[in-house]
Amino acid sequence: TWKLYRDRRGNAPPIAQVEEELKAGLHRRTFRDQAGRATTHVYEVEVEGTGNDELRQNNTGKFLVGVDGLKPLLHVSTLEKSGLAALLSAGKVSIHSVKPEQVPTDLEGLSKYSGILLENVPADALGLARLQAIAAWVRDLGTGLMMTGGRESFGTGGYIRSPIEPILPLSMELRPEHRKLAVSIAVALDRSGSMMAPVAGGKRKMDLANVGTAKVVELLSEHDEVGVFAVDTSAHVVAELSRLRDKASLKDRILRIQSQGGGIFVYEALVACHRMLQKATNGTRHIILFADADDAEHPDKWEQVVRQCRAESITVSVIGLGTEKSKDAQLLKDIATAGGGRCFFTDNAEELPRLFSQEAFAVARSTFVEAKPPVRIEARPGLSRILGQAMKVDRHLGGYNLCTLRQPEANLGVEARDEYKTPIVANWQVGLGRVVCYTGVADDPRYTGDMPQWKDVGEFFSSLARWTMGELSPLPDGMVLTQEVKNGVSSIRLHLDPNRQRESFAGQPRVNIVRQSPGREPVTTTARMRWSGADELLLEVPRDEV
Incomplete structure (x- = not known):
């Protein structure tokens, strides 16, 4: 009996099942399924025999199938009802909201999303395994992280010395004058x-x-x-x-x-x-x-x-x-x-x-500043590079997390106009991924100041979220990436336009290979593709290295 499961949970029934008599040797079977929204599905094939099977461990196989399209943003919050989530939904940003303990602990689970938004979530609520997985997922697999401020975020939220700290465009190490x-x-x-x-x-x-x-x-x-x-x-x-x-x-x-x-x-x-x-x-x-x-x-x-x-x-x-x-x-x-x-x-x-x-x-280090009276914040020239458009920001906040910009790599979007000149919005590219920070509080009337009354507040946060999610296809025109798994080897091919006017690369492109065993921190290695034809580059990765 062949059984096919999709995103198997508990005792859920298979989506397909076939009974037939098989002889020793290689067999190929085709199953059909209909793709829904953009996501990553986990398919599992299970074979049940009627005889005395002394090696049942090889009776199952698992593989991932990505459905093209922009995947939703994973929104993480401890709030029962998040005003930020409502703003993003109204701005047509596709989100999936969960509690910290519901965040996947592995790359397989995270692969269903285009990025992650941590809304004033303490590091302890996520735990080390999730923090490690998120950092590797963003940095090495080219996804996005958006982080908002509050008393449970950044330094006061326990992110200093965490796996997330190195990928942030802001430093939580304060200058002496901040003390x-x-x-x-x-x-x-x-x-x-x-x-x-x-x-x-x-x-x-x-x-x-x-x-x-x-x-x-x-x-x-x-x-x-x-x-x-x-x-x-x-x-x-x-x-x-x-x-x-x-x-x-x-x-x-x-x-x-x-x-x-x-x-x-x-x-x-x-x-x-x-x-x-x-x-x-x-x-x-x-x-x-x-x-x-x-x-x-x-x-x-x-x-x-x-x-x-x-x-x-x-x-x-x-x-x-x-x-x-x-x-x-x-x-x-x-x-x-x-x-x-x-x-x-x-x-x-x-x-x-x-x-x-x-x-x-x-x-x-009292790194959460209660601004009394509320502090004025203003847009800097770098904001348009994040939002993709010019936007005038001249508002006030009642509180923010005190951080400093990682110069010169990080981009400053919005700045507090007080003695500290703290970055309120900052972003950068880290590895293959992208990270944007909003050090103000998104959803707490004690600290949001007059941001909720701003007519452009929805577009402001939605634009930050869209930048976090990235583009639909990271590949330029004239390139197609395919993957095939056969005989325990994953063959990754980059197909180039035969009519291209010039070569797309100065050298051979590199590929990040991220491996994660259950309960272990992800491990990233890199390998270079090789030319396998005039219009094709190839990388072969044994299954035990993926």
């Missing part, structure tokens, strides 16, 4: 026995927690203070609280911390950090507690310590290695809530450096 107050941070690191567990790359959990703490040091300025404890049954001073005059020496000490066994005594960690920060001279004082969410022992009178911290304007955040269902997760959440801070959980130790960076960034 309003120096900070003092005490870090308490769990060095209990569970931190000896190995992770990928020949490292241990302790190593990645150390790297995360070193990232905190990197993010801060010489005016800030940092102190570090390694905690098991007691708190051991790794570095006394001091200004960051010699970052290299401090990072070296941090990176040498070793797991010593036992469990982390939470109360001891909090008491030690509290005492250390009582000596701090800076206005902002903060504790970062890192603990195993399954082995946070002896909390004792933690409420009393945290209450004293809050009375002295000291805040507390927690990074827990585990999940929200871990044995001690509720304790860690309670500590962060009582401490006026944040609580993060991850069961992937490789995420620790990013989470430490995110927390330090949130404390030390």
